Amino acid sequence: MPERVIGLGEVGAxxxxxxxxxxxxxxxxxxxxxxxxxRAALHxxxxxxxxxxxxxxxxxxxxxxxxxxxxxxxxxxxxVDYSDDEKRHWxxxxxxxxxxxxxxxxERAEGIGEPxxxxxxxxxxxxxxxQRALAALQKxxxxxxxxxxxxxxxxxxxxxxxxxxxxxxxxxxMIIYGDDxxxxxxxxAARIWTEIPTAMEVN
Amino acid sequence: xxxPHLLYIAFFFPPSRAxxxxxxxxxxxxxxxxxxxxxxxxxxERFFEDEIGSVDRSLVDLIPESVEVERVxxxxxxxxxxxxxxxxGWFKGNFPLLSxxxxxxLGSFTVALDVMRGRSALSFPMDDxxxxxxDPVVAKAKAIRRRKAFDHVLAxxxxxxxxxxxxxxxxxxxxxxxxxxxxxxxxDMRIGSLAKLSAPTFAAEARIIDQxxxxxxxxxxxxxxxxxxxxxxxxxxHIVMNGYDEASIPDVVGPHNGPLTFGMLGxxxxxxxxxxxxxxxxxxxxxxxxxxxxxxxxxxxxFPWSADPLLAxxxxxxxxxxxxxxxxxxxxxxxxxxxxxxxxxxxxxxxVTAGKVxxxxxxxxxxxxxxxxxxxxxxxxxxxxxxxxxxxxxxAVGAALLEAATLARTTTVEERVSVRQxxxxxxxxxxxxxxxxxxxxxxxxxxNTVA
Numbered sequence: 026m027p028e029r030v031i032g033l034g035e036v037g038a039x040x041x042x043x044x045x046x047x048x049x050x051x052x053x054x055x056x057x058x059x060x061x062x063x064r065a066a067l068h069x070x071x072x073x074x075x076x077x078x079x080x081x082x083x084x085x086x087x088x089x090x091x092x093x094x095x096x097x098x099x100x101x102x103x104x105v106d107y108s109d110d111e112k113r114h115w116x117x118x119x120x121x122x123x124x125x126x127x128x129x130x131x132e133r134a135e136g137i138g139e140p141x142x143x144x145x146x147x148x149x150x151x152x153x154x155x156q157r158a159l160a161a162l163q164k165x166x167x168x169x170x171x172x173x174x175x176x177x178x179x180x181x182x183x184x185x186x187x188x189x190x191x192x193x194x195x196x197x198x199m200i201i202y203g204d205d206x207x208x209x210x211x212x213x214a215a216r217i218w219t220e221i222p223t224a225m226e227v228n
Numbered sequence: 229x230x231x232p233h234l235l236y237i238a239f240f241f242p243p244s245r246a247x248x249x250x251x252x253x254x255x256x257x258x259x260x261x262x263x264x265x266x267x268x269x270x271x272x273e274r275f276f277e278d279e280i281g282s283v284d285r286s287l288v289d290l291i292p293e294s295v296e297v298e299r300v301x302x303x304x305x306x307x308x309x310x311x312x313x314x315x316x317g318w319f320k321g322n323f324p325l326l327s328x329x330x331x332x333x334l335g336s337f338t339v340a341l342d343v344m345r346g347r348s349a350l351s352f353p354m355d356d357x358x359x360x361x362x363d364p365v366v367a368k369a370k371a372i373r374r375r376k377a378f379d380h381v382l383a384x385x386x387x388x389x390x391x392x393x394x395x396x397x398x399x400x401x402x403x404x405x406x407x408x409x410x411x412x413x414x415x416d417m418r419i420g421s422l423a424k425l426s427a428p429t430f431a432a433e434a435r436i437i438d439q440x441x442x443x444x445x446x447x448x449x450x451x452x453x454x455x456x457x458x459x460x461x462x463x464x465x466h467i468v469m470n471g472y473d474e475a476s477i478p479d480v481v482g483p484h485n486g487p488l489t490f491g492m493l494g495x496x497x498x499x500x501x502x503x504x505x506x507x508x509x510x511x512x513x514x515x516x517x518x519x520x521x522x523x524x525x526x527x528x529x530x531f532p533w534s535a536d537p538l539l540a541x542x543x544x545x546x547x548x549x550x551x552x553x554x555x556x557x558x559x560x561x562x563x564x565x566x567x568x569x570x571x572x573x574x575x576x577x578x579x580v581t582a583g584k585v586x587x588x589x590x591x592x593x594x595x596x597x598x599x600x601x602x603x604x605x606x607x608x609x610x611x612x613x614x615x616x617x618x619x620x621x622x623x624a625v626g627a628a629l630l631e632a633a634t635l636a637r638t639t640t641v642e643e644r645v646s647v648r649q650x651x652x653x654x655x656x657x658x659x660x661x662x663x664x665x666x667x668x669x670x671x672x673x674x675x676n677t678v679a
Contacts, residue, residue: 173326200313205324208313212321215313223313 030104036074036186039103043195044071047187048203049211051078051179055204058226062201063102064095065226071198073102074190076183076210080108107182114178116171176209183210191217199224233265233376234667235369235397237383237390239358241270241297242287243277246530247495248410250557250583250656251446251470252384253290255408258660260292262668267372269365272301279303281532286556300368302361353428358387365393366400373401380441380667381405388413391436404441404670408468408663412450412579414457418499420449420577420602422457437461441670444468444663449578449604468663470583471656472590476557478565480592480648482641487519488633490596491567493555494584495527496538499575501598501620506543508625513548516633521548525555525563564591568636569629572609573620574599581605589615590651592644594635596628614639614647 031039046066050059056079063073081104111117187210190197200223202211215223236256240246252268259266268291276283291297313321320327352359372378381403383394391407398405413433416423437443437454443464445451455462490509496502509522524542528535543549555563564570570588572595574580581604588595589608595615599606609615616631618624652658 173323176324177322202313205328208316208320208324209322212313212316219314 030077030106033105033107033110033182033186036103036105036189037193039074040190040194041072041074041103041197044069044198045195046071046073046199046201047190047197047214048073048075048201049078049179049183049207049214050075050203051175051206051210052204053079055079055202055207056081058203059201061226062203066199067095067097067101072100074197075102075104076186077104077106078108078111078179078182078206080106105183105186107179110182111175111179114182116174116178119167119171176206179206180210180213184213187214187217197221201225231263231265232380232668233267233378234259235372235378235381235403236266236268237270237365237381237394237397238268239271239302239361239385239387239390241268242291243273243283243285244271245282245284245287245495245527247583248384248386249287250473251408251410251660253287254471254473254656254660255382255384255663256295257292258657258664259667260294261657262661262664264664265296265376266292266294267296267298267376267378269298269300269368269372271361272299275302280530282527282530284554284556286558290557298368298372300361300364302358302364304357352389352392352432353426354388354392354432355425355429356387356389356392358389361387362389362393362396365390366396369393369397369401377401378403379672380670382408382667384408384410385413386411388433391440392432395436395439398439404672405439406442406444406667406670407436407440408444409450409454410446412445412453415450415453415579417579418576420453420579434458437464440464442466442666444666446470447579447581447604449581453579466662466666468666469654469659470581470586471654471659472587472651473557473560473656476560476564476587477590477648478561480641480644481565482644483637483639484568485517485637487517487521488568488636489521489523489566490569490571490629490632491521491523491525491563492571492573493525493560493563494582495530496524497529497534498538500573501575502541502573504620504622504625505571505573505598506541506549507622508629509549510543510547511622512626512629515630519548520633521550523550523552523567525552527554560587564593567593569594569596569632571595572597572599572605574603574605576600576604577602578604578607581608585609586651586654586656590648590654592646592648594632594639596625596632598625598628612647613643 046062048059048062050056056077059075059077063075066073196218198221200211200214200218200221202208202223202225211223215221238252240248241252242249256266256268352362381394381398383390383405385391385407394405394407411417414423414425414430415421437458438461443454444466445454446467446469448467451465451467455465513520528538542551570591570593572585572588574582574597577600580599585605585608589612593614595609595612597605597609597615597617598620599617601619606617609617614635616628618628
């Protein structure tokens with residue numbers, strides 16, 4: 026098994042062999058915990074399959090090697106980097122698109138008809154007010170909604186790969202979830218492998 | 229007439245290898261043999277195995293088959309660390325942030341709810357690290373009661389949260405309860421005076437003793453101290469000493485002229501006066517027959533992390549020392565069979581009489597007890613013809629080693645057998661029958677049994 030960073034849908038070509046540990050990390054904290062879990066698993070001679078939603082800048086991107094700041098035996102760690110897939114999810118696009126879709130018409134209106142100082146001043150004022158309101162809306166509502174659903178979104182993204190693992194690979198020795206978002210992934214994975222211990226850290 | 233039913237609360241129970249486990253095992257055996265139904269409430273195996281790593285699987289086989297064991301989970305870790313995700317509900321599983329946010333906003337209401345439900349340390353104002361075990365134990369007792377009524381609640385401590393659980397269960401179900409102190413709660417065993425506990429803790433113990441049917445102590449010093457502390461309840465204080473297990477005593481063999489093996493067995497802690505012993509061994513070893521050995525068997529501390537600091541203090545093999553590691557209960561007799569002199573290094577004052585003392589006393593083998601002059605074990609060994617008691621001083625210990633070597637070469641088989649016979653009353657099950665008798669005298673039980 027080559028040691029590398031792969032994308033969603035590529036797990037089938039990199040199935041882990043027993044013993045291995047399934048690791049989920051979504052946020053920066055989850056990434057840190059996933060690193061610690063990986064180090065601990067390697068210490069116990071276990072392979073690691075790590076679903077990384079944080080978007081670690083892996084050396085060389087998806088074709089590069091896993092750089093973990095500690096020795097990694099060949100073929101023992103495979104990282105599934107799905108951070109770009111998450112960014113492309115409609116819920117996350119909405120976070121960016123909602124403000125743009127509302128500001129756009131006003132910006133266009135500023136350029137319609139004869140430019141008059143009063144009209145431009147009024148439209149600019151409206152646009153700025155709307156921008157402030159949208160920024161607040163984005164911060165208070167849209168981003169929060171995205172955060173609330175981030176766990177489920179993350180799980181939906183990796184679900185097919187995890188289900189493929191459950192049918193094609195030996196069961197993992199442990200399911201590690203590195204943060205609250207990854208808890209949802211771990212929660213669902215724990216329902217697939219009903220006997221496998223789950224933990225936030227490897228002791 | 230139905231069999232009486234004992235609900236026994238013992239936090240440490242096999243597979244735990246804590247020192248109190250042997251007394252707990254002997255207790256359930258004694259009640260089982262006396263015709264009681266016994267249900268044990270203990271902690272979960274995960275705690276013993278994964279969290280404190282202090283287990284001896286062979287002990288599970290010693291639980292009588294008819295005894296029911298109910299395990300109530302406990303952890304020192306925070307809820308988030310230990311939670312099996314399968315125990316997490318759908319809402320938290322899918323919306324963990326929202327769930328945490330809701331819980332945070334409920335804030336003080338949640339805290340108050342936890343206090344009322346017994347899930348907070350504030351629910352039980354006493355010093356104990358096991359308070360969160362109380363409420364689930366009370367709930368488990370309710371579930372057991374629904375299946376089968378119990379006649380008496382017996383709790384062994386420490387942890388003393390078991391006592392509080394017994395008090396609550398007894399109050400809820402209108403049954404009497406007894407507390408079996410393996411160690412004194414209110415007293416510091418090392419110095420024999422009152423321990424530094426909070427006022428609410430003393431109040432909690434006073435409440436327990438006030439409401440308990442009986443309080444069982446392991447020696448006279450502790451029973452007397454409690455009788456003096458609570459004079460109105462002095463009549464509730466009983467003594468049921470620890471005992472030795474017959475299976476741990478090897479056949480008697482006579483003296484021999486070869487190299488001698490001095491040895492000790494038990495869970496080694498940094499409280500043992502090993503420094504004086506090792507120094508004495510180094511200085512007097514040359515006066516012993518060539519090839520003589522100092523052998524140590526047992527776990528190093530009660531937790532995995534205790535081992536390394538202790539190992540660092542041990543002499544190396546070239547000094548005639550060997551550490552043989554943990555000795556399973558089934559191999560204890562074999563370990564003792566290989567010893568010519570048994571060493572008993574102990575800390576503390578009159579209240580300290582380790583269970584091992586009785587086991588060693590029954591061997592019929594010369595003994596060197598290393599403990600302070602007022603030590604409980606020293607006091608016990610005063611009447612033992614083959615025991616030499618010494619202070620933890622290298623010179624005194626060295627002299628005692630030589631004296632014990634002489635005893636090992638000169639004590640006849642008949643003398644050894646005689647010592648063993650004189651210790652028969654301390655056989656563990658014989659000793660524990662006294663506990664059964666005390667509990668069986670409870671008026672409520674007698675009334676129920678007659679009815």
